[in-house]
Amino acid sequence: MPFFIRLIIKTIHWLNEPKRMQVAQSIIGFIFKRSGKTFNRTVNNIQQAMPDSVHQQAEQLAIKSYQQIAYGVLEMFWLNELAVEVVCSSEVSEIIHQQRGAVIATLHMNCYDVVPLAVQKISGRSTTLSKIPQFYPQAIQIYQDVGIRCINKSDKNVIFQLVSEAKNGQLVSLHADHYATDVAIEFFNRATRAASGVALISAMAQVPLLLGYAVKQGEGKYQVILEVLQAQPLARDISQIEQAIKQMYQRFEKIILQYPEQWYWSYNRWR
Template identity: 25%
Template sequence: ENLGKNFVEVISLSKFNRDNIDGYVRCDGQKIIDRLIQQGKGGIVLSAHFGNWELLAHYFAIKGYKVNVIARRVRMEYFENFLDGIRKKHGVNILYRDALAKDVVKLLKNNEFVGIMPDQDMDSVSGVFVDFFARPAYTPNGPALLNLLTGVPVIPGFIVRNGLGHEIVIEEPLKFSSTGDRDRDVLENTQICANVIEGYIRRFPEQWVWFHERWKTRP
């Protein structure tokens, strides 16, 4: 049901602008993002394929923020071209998963935001096994690695479907482990990210993409 609503909303994204977006989306925590920008830090936004995640990026782009999202290509070329047109109109920059790490780091150092959704089993990208719903799950470790490389904070950012509208929740930066042991820190901090995502799914289970084979890769 959530995916069906997402599809209808996504094909209508072009109608949104600064004058009408607030009538459809409420944002809690935007001051956190503004504070990070003022501090010159930018941010790594931890999110998931949850709620209408496409709308989450468009909301901030419409508001004038520099928004970049790491994503994989849509299998349907026609739909991807359609999406790309709307993304360009609103200013959402998509970084496909084959993007160079140095390009992502450059964006972060330029005080921009990069959204990452490490809630799917993607064995083609760097990851580690962490507990997810009490089962070992291969999880992309991008947020933890980028934080280690740049010192840029990781902030949870989720969009929750709420009746006829949506609520965006931006949280304070996560408190990551920093022991000096690179592998240990990446593992522990990826577990922290997984715990955050699991928490949202437990609260709103109907808004996550359960059909994805989340545990297909085995330890």
């Protein structure tokens, strides 16, 4: 890991939480406003999704959401210090306490690893997928320190590893709100395409499909909401898998509109 990155992370971590957030977000906001293409795409995405917002409002939301996400990425480095409250239905609780495996679709909100962290705290059976940087292979230790089983996205046969984990009773958290070419959907009234991975793994492993998202509540505090998308495992049928993805994205829209400043708007999701 480059020395200057380690130094920045350590310096910020030494500060107390309010000061840490203030310093980090000031730096992040300054850089983001000068990022050109990324900044413009973020503002455009917001205006396309929320056409009633004026340009200035979209710019303010773009900056705030980017600051929130970038600070959440930093929080991964002190994951074991975060306070997490889990809210879930009796149906979700039953799935977990019956020791059943499940796949959990998550969104790019706040600190991306808070959902698998929350799942580990309530079940002890959390698995996630993460792209471990080649320049910092020690990053996998961050997950291991809090008990999360992490599969490196760069590994071979990742899909089969995830299916095996779910079959063996693990609760597998996967980000599901990014662009991919698998399934044609509508997202904020615009045609795009989405990944089918979460539904496909549910079908292959024959486990329920859940949804999980994290809402920042304050300094180092998160609330994680777990919901049921499909209580019964999906059939290995392309039409059922596609329908599940479309329904999932309808729920994503409602969550994002409820917490627009906590979702990552910068991806090129509409192509």
